[in-house]
Amino acid sequence: MNILVTGGDGFVGSNLCRELADDGHDLTVLSRSPDPSVLPDGTETVAGDVTEYESIADAFAGQDVVVHLVALSPLFQHPNEPRQETVQVDGTRNTVRAAIEHDLDYLVQMSSVGVNPSGETGYVRGKAWAEWVVLTADIDTIIFRPNIMFGDADELSNLTELGTFPYLTPLPDGGRTPFQPLWVGDTAAIIADAIGDDDYLNGIYELAGPEELTLADVTRRIYRSKGQPVTILPLPMKFVEAGLLLAHFIPQVPFGIDQARSLKMDLTSSRNDLVAFGRDESQLMTFDAYLERS
Template identity: 50%
Template structure:
C-alpha cells in the first residue's frame, strides 16, 4: 500500500514509519521539517504543516491510507503560537479534507484516552472534536486512544524530571494521578496492524501492562539513575494557584491545563490490545525498559 504518515518524523512516527517499510509498504513521511529524518532510503519525504492546507494537500495524491500522528504534548504548555485546537482540530480537518480531495480511502487517527469534545482540558476537547471530524468524514477510519507512551525520544520519563527533583520532591496531590504507560516498541506494530487490517469504524483504547501513579513513575525514573526520591504531597489548591498564575509566563512549561490533567487518571476502561493478538504479558513494563526489575 501507499501510506502517508502525517507527523512521520515525530516520536511515534519515527517508530511507525520503519515498521511499515519492513512490512513492505511504500511510505511517505510528512513533516514540517523532514530534512533530518533517519529513515530507510525508500521512504519519501514531504514538507508541510497540517495547519496550512495548501502546504500538505499535494502529498495526498496517490495514497491509499493516511496515518495522522500530528500532535502537541499534553504534558507541557503549547509554545510558538500553537494551540491544541489549532493543531489537533484544525490540523485533522485539513488532513481529512486533503484525503477526501485525493481519494484516499482510509485514515488511522492518533487520539488520546478520554478524548471528549466537552472534556476538562483543551487537549482532550480538541482531540475529541478531531475524532468527530474523522467519524463524520467519508473515509474509512480506525482511531487509537493510547495512554502515555514511553521510549527513546519520548517525553514521559523526562517530564517527571522537569516536574521534580531527586532525593526529596513535592508533587500535586502526592503524585496519585494514575497512568498506564505503553512502550512505543509495543504500540507501533499495533498501529501498523490498524493500517493493514480491517479495523474500520473502530476506536481502540490501548494501555500498557500495569498502572502506575505519577509518584511511582518518578521513583522509577530516578532509581534508573541510581538515585532515590521521597515524594511529599503538594496540596492541589496550591498547585492550582501556582500553575494558573503561570499561564501567561512563556518560559514556564506548565499551566492551568496541566493542573487539570494531573487531576485525571490516564488508564483504560478496557484494554483493547487483544484486537491485535496481543496480551498484557507480551508488553514491556516501564521498569523493564528502564532496567529496573521491581516496582517502587
C-alpha cells in the same frame, strides 16, 4: 502500500515508520520541518502545516492510506503556539479533506485516552472533536486511543526527570493520579498490524499498558534505575494550580493551567483492546523492563 504519515518524524511517528518500512510499505512523511535523520532509509519527506490546506494537499496524491499523528503536546503548551483545538480539529479537518479529494482508501487517526468534548483540558477536547471530524466524514477510518506512552525521548520520563530530584522531591498531590503507560514500540507494532487489514476498518481501539502506575511510581522507578532513592513530598494542588495559572502568562514558560488540570485526571483506560490484535498484557513492555534495557 503507499502510506503518508503526518507528523511521522515525531516520537510516535518515527517508531511507526520503522515498523511500516520493515513491513515493506513505501512511506512519505509530512511535517512542518521534516527530520530525515530519525526516519528509515528511502522515506520521502514533505514540508507542510496541517492547519494550512494548500501546504499539504499535494502530498496526498498517489497515496493509499494516511496515518494522522500531528498533535500538540498535552504536557507542554507555549502561549505563543497555536491552540490545541486549532491543530487537532482544523488540522484533522484538512487531512480528511485531502484524503477524500485524493481518493485514499482510509485514514488512521491517532486519538488519546480520556477524550471528552467537554473535558478539562484543551488536549482531550481537541482530540474528541477531531474524532468527530473523522467519524462524520465520507471515508473509512481506524481510530486508536493509546494511553500515555514511554520510550526513547518520551515526555513522560523527560518531564519527570526535569521536574524532580533524587532523595526528596515534591510532586503535585503526591503524584497519585493513575494511568496505564504503554511502550511506544508496542503501540507502533499494533498500528502497523492494523494497516492493510480490512477487519480493523471503522473500529475504535483503546490501548493500555500492562500495569497501572502513578507519577509517584514513575518517579521512584526512574531513580531506582539510577541507584538513587527518592521520597515523595506531596505538594497541595491549590499551590500547583496557582503557580501554573501565573506561569500561563509568562511567554518563556511552556506550562499553564491545562497542565494543572491534567494532573488531576484519571487516565486509566476504560478497556484494553489488545485482544483484537492477538496480544495480551503479558506480551507488552513494562516500564521497569524499559528502564533496565535503556
